[in-house]
Amino acid sequence: MARHRPATEEKLARLVRSFAANRKPVEVLGGGTRPVGNPVKVDEVIETGALSGVTLYEPGALTLVAKAGTPLEEVNAALAAENQHLPFEPADYAGLFGTSGQSTIGGVVASGSTGPRAIQVGGARDALIGVRFVSGEGEIIKNGGRVMKNVTGYDLVKLLAGSHGTLGILTEVSFKLLPRPHTATTVKVHGIDAAGAVAAMTAALTSPYDVSGAAYDPSMEGGTALIRIEGFENSVSYRAGKLSELVADDHPSSAQIETETDATRIREIWKAIRDASFAGGVGTLLKAMLKPSDAPGLLDELRRSHAFDYLMDRGGGLVWMNADLSGEDTLSFINDAREAAAKRGGHVNIVRAPMEVYARVEAFHPQPDPIEAISAALRQQFDPAGILNPGRMAREGAVA
Amino acid sequence: MSMIEMPVPDAGILARRSEIVAALEVAAGAENVIWDAAETLAYECDALTAYRCPPLAVVLPRSTDAVSRVLKACSKLGVPVVPRGSGTSLAGGALPTADSVVIGVSRLNQVLEADYANRFIHVQSGMTNLSVSEAVAAEGFFYAPDPSSQLACAIAGNIAMNSGGAHCLKYGVTTNNLLGVTLVMMDGEIVQVGGPLGEQSGLDLLGVICGSEGQLGIVTEAWLKILPKPEGARPILLGFNANEVAGACVADIVKAGVLPVAMEFMDKPAIIACENFAHAGYPTDVEALLIVEVEGSPEEIEEQLGKIKEIAARHHPQVMRESNSPLQSDLIWKGRKAAFGAMGQMADYMCMDGTIPTSKLPEVLRRMDEMSKQYGLRVANVFHAGDGNLHPLILFDANKPGDQEKCEAFGSDILRLCVEAGGCLTGEHGVGIEKRDLMVEQFTPEDMEIQMRVKDVFDPQWLLNPAKVFPMQISHSRRVRNTGEAA
Numbered sequence: 045m046a047r048h049r050p051a052t053e054e055k056l057a058r059l060v061r062s063f064a065a066n067r068k069p070v071e072v073l074g075g076g077t078r079p080v081g082n083p084v085k086v087d088e089v090i091e092t093g094a095l096s097g098v099t100l101y102e103p104g105a106l107t108l109v110a111k112a113g114t115p116l117e118e119v120n121a122a123l124a125a126e127n128q129h130l131p132f133e134p135a136d137y138a139g140l141f142g143t144s145g146q147s148t149i150g151g152v153v154a155s156g157s158t159g160p161r162a163i164q165v166g167g168a169r170d171a172l173i174g175v176r177f178v179s180g181e182g183e184i185i186k187n188g189g190r191v192m193k194n195v196t197g198y199d200l201v202k203l204l205a206g207s208h209g210t211l212g213i214l215t216e217v218s219f220k221l222l223p224r225p226h227t228a229t230t231v232k233v234h235g236i237d238a239a240g241a242v243a244a245m246t247a248a249l250t251s252p253y254d255v256s257g258a259a260y261d262p263s264m265e266g267g268t269a270l271i272r273i274e275g276f277e278n279s280v281s282y283r284a285g286k287l288s289e290l291v292a293d294d295h296p297s298s299a300q301i302e303t304e305t306d307a308t309r310i311r312e313i314w315k316a317i318r319d320a321s322f323a324g325g326v327g328t329l330l331k332a333m334l335k336p337s338d339a340p341g342l343l344d345e346l347r348r349s350h351a352f353d354y355l356m357d358r359g360g361g362l363v364w365m366n367a368d369l370s371g372e373d374t375l376s377f378i379n380d381a382r383e384a385a386a387k388r389g390g391h392v393n394i395v396r397a398p399m400e401v402y403a404r405v406e407a408f409h410p411q412p413d414p415i416e417a418i419s420a421a422l423r424q425q426f427d428p429a430g431i432l433n434p435g436r437m438a439r440e441g442a443v444a
Numbered sequence: 445m446s447m448i449e450m451p452v453p454d455a456g457i458l459a460r461r462s463e464i465v466a467a468l469e470v471a472a473g474a475e476n477v478i479w480d481a482a483e484t485l486a487y488e489c490d491a492l493t494a495y496r497c498p499p500l501a502v503v504l505p506r507s508t509d510a511v512s513r514v515l516k517a518c519s520k521l522g523v524p525v526v527p528r529g530s531g532t533s534l535a536g537g538a539l540p541t542a543d544s545v546v547i548g549v550s551r552l553n554q555v556l557e558a559d560y561a562n563r564f565i566h567v568q569s570g571m572t573n574l575s576v577s578e579a580v581a582a583e584g585f586f587y588a589p590d591p592s593s594q595l596a597c598a599i600a601g602n603i604a605m606n607s608g609g610a611h612c613l614k615y616g617v618t619t620n621n622l623l624g625v626t627l628v629m630m631d632g633e634i635v636q637v638g639g640p641l642g643e644q645s646g647l648d649l650l651g652v653i654c655g656s657e658g659q660l661g662i663v664t665e666a667w668l669k670i671l672p673k674p675e676g677a678r679p680i681l682l683g684f685n686a687n688e689v690a691g692a693c694v695a696d697i698v699k700a701g702v703l704p705v706a707m708e709f710m711d712k713p714a715i716i717a718c719e720n721f722a723h724a725g726y727p728t729d730v731e732a733l734l735i736v737e738v739e740g741s742p743e744e745i746e747e748q749l750g751k752i753k754e755i756a757a758r759h760h761p762q763v764m765r766e767s768n769s770p771l772q773s774d775l776i777w778k779g780r781k782a783a784f785g786a787m788g789q790m791a792d793y794m795c796m797d798g799t800i801p802t803s804k805l806p807e808v809l810r811r812m813d814e815m816s817k818q819y820g821l822r823v824a825n826v827f828h829a830g831d832g833n834l835h836p837l838i839l840f841d842a843n844k845p846g847d848q849e850k851c852e853a854f855g856s857d858i859l860r861l862c863v864e865a866g867g868c869l870t871g872e873h874g875v876g877i878e879k880r881d882l883m884v885e886q887f888t889p890e891d892m893e894i895q896m897r898v899k900d901v902f903d904p905q906w907l908l909n910p911a912k913v914f915p916m917q918i919s920h921s922r923r924v925r926n927t928g929e930a931a
Contacts, residue, residue, distance in 0.1 A: 102801065102802075102803055103698075103699050104694075104695025104696070104698055104699050104802065104803060105695070105698070105801050105802040105803050105832070106698055107801065126699070127701055156648070158643075166616070166620055167643070169648055169651060170616060170619075170620050179894060183890045183893075183894070184890065185888075185890055185891050185894050186887075186888075186891055187891065187895075189866070189867065189868050189886075190801060190866055190867075191799040191800065191801060191831070191832045191833075191866070191867045191868055191871070192799075192831045192832065193608055193612065193617065193799045193828070193831045193832065193833040193871035193872055194799055194867075194868045194870075194871060195605060195606045195617075195655050195870050195871065195872055195873070195874050195875075196868045196869045196870050196875060196879070196883070196886055196887075197875065197883065197886075197887060197891075197892070197895050197913065198652055198655065198656050198895040198898055198899075198913075199606065199619065199651055199652055199654065199655045199656075200652065200894070200895065200898070201651070202619065202648045202650075202651020202652060202654075203647060203648055203649075203651055203652045203898075205648060205651070206647070206648050207647055207648075210647075211647075222703065223698070223699075223700075223701035223702070223703060224701070225701075226701060246561050249563065249672075250560060250561065250563065250584075250585075250672050251672055252584070252672045252673060252674050252675050254674075254740075275744075276744075276747050276748070276751075278743055278744070278747045279740060279741075279743070279744040279747055279748075282741060282743055282744060283744075333641050333643050333645075334641065335559075335562045335640055335641065336561070336562055337561050337562055361562075361641065389639060389640065389641070390641060391641075391644075391645040393645055408645045408646055409645040410645075411644070411645055411646055412635070412636075414633060414635045415635060415637065415646070415649065416646070418635070418649060418901060418902070419646050419647045419649065421901040422647065422649075422898065422901055425894070425897035425898065425900065425901060426894065426897070437646055437647065438646065
């Protein structure tokens, strides 16, 4: 296998042009720490790690521009020095995959990383305001820019976020930043089941108290709903008080309510949720997206025929499910989960599974034919030779 | 009159007018088709009123299926289609051509589902922006994007233009609050993109549909995020003796970690015009005025305003006036919201919409002032300071020969300046026809080619709003190939 690490955007473009001319497929990697999607089996690998460095950071304008191969750690450190952050809490999947590479900011964008703060500020696509990328034809293209309000031309910025390197190779990304909250508190509701947790989280999320995280860990102290509030001190303690009252009204008898204020402990709790740490290093890990009110029903249905661990985030709108299975059991777990989610208007993507599974199911929940057809046609326009991460998001012939 | 070129109407289409109208009547029902010249006149323009052209016909369908049938008919007949929300576009996004059929969504104005527990509302796209917020107000919710035209503008248009508003510093713009759409493509195919969940399993098609200016399909339904209303909100007024100082104050507020929901900036000409018009109590002896609004409980508001006052004091404001009552808050906002009306009373005006990096504000305002002298036209600035979105209002006299052309040239220069400063041509109004020919200032041919290829996927015939967004020369071969338009 040949690995290429072009040092400039122009060199990258030249490389892609030559691959395109020879119809030579390539795998595109940032740090290789988020191997999500169908496996790509090719002989050539392009890494973006040599395109590195923060090119512009204006704290007063809440804007940062960085080359795509910049380590996420470097971006985070630069922002921390000014008490700012990437609002969407990009996950660290090293624990899930046992990878040792350095996560890049381009990889964060290409994989559409989105953490628990999604319920308040959205995901990577919402913070991303500009991209530069090299298309499958080796053209250098820019879209968006460094300003947070921009409707000039089509918004390819959103399209590139979460495109897993199938539309182009990102070379530079720009973000809208947010101030890092001064303090955080987490209201914990112990001793409740999934349905009780969704009710508590819904009460919190439909209140005016600006919740920045709402998760449920069934393994924590008999089942614990976690509600995070961030901001200035007085405001945080005021809202934590109000939320405790609100949740207590909903759960008068069984639940115990406690407020966690230890900063380190709070960071650990939310990092574990962000990174789906409950899933450890083994098992088939699925990410189900559905309406929060449908989450308890989905869990009940699946638990009748499968044993798995789970974690809820985004108020129940995201259910992580992990099962250590083999052979046909893995497939039936995936297929049953997809069927249960689809009939509730949701979908299930595979985040981690044994390699052989991907030969039989798509990593990303297949969408209705017209949507898959549009997606395939867009890939064809951005990458006519079909050389960029071929099959990563949908295999050829996936469209019926 | 006009400086902005539009395609020559296709004589072949004009000659088939009665055949086309008959097909539209079959598709949508005769009662939903307008073809009488006296009536199509009402659709000859949007809020960019300097450009007018009645369409061949107007269809106001009553269902998604009817929209589908109409598009299918137009596709078969090779007739261009101009989608229309409420016609409030300031960029000419809904401007027809004589050979086009306008499809308006105004009769699709129902709430389909409000789901408070899951925090979304499913609506038909002809609902006005404000009516969506009103529909969920009783349950304590609101829809966040709030363009100035929110009383009139339709959700369909908001999605087409990715509209913003004064509060996007905290809540984002339309694309950040849109969860899904029902889209009818030019060939009549109906697809659902996204839905109540807001995260799709594959490519983010919703992201590119939002802001595509009606060129990819007609949105007939939308799933929108709704948010619980904050407990309260309160503005503070800060007056400074120089634009630079106000700009520095904005940057310091942001750096201190305070995130106001709105930070509005007005320069001296804007302050005076608004004050004379609305009597909002603005100080007229300052050079720059900031309106900073924060949200929360009374205690939270105090906490944030305390920090803002502390920061502002370091910049020696000439005026620092906190609102102490809802009445005072209304008055403070009344002046800002009256900006367009105030200008309209003084003269004809054109409202520009560039965005600049906020750090470039003083420099951009200084150069704009120089240009104003050069062109002999006055300009006033209102500005969403938190996000860099600038709205220069250029005053001119429509009755004076050559004044409008001069005004448009001045406007183009301002937008070029925005791009040069690291910003963009349009922050929230869209390209439409107004900024179409300036796209080359911001984009390379490759940048535009890939965008046009996205349209090729959704609308291979290039019949949907074809003469917008991309410079005429650049989209020419695609349009001609498909419509037989005269070259």
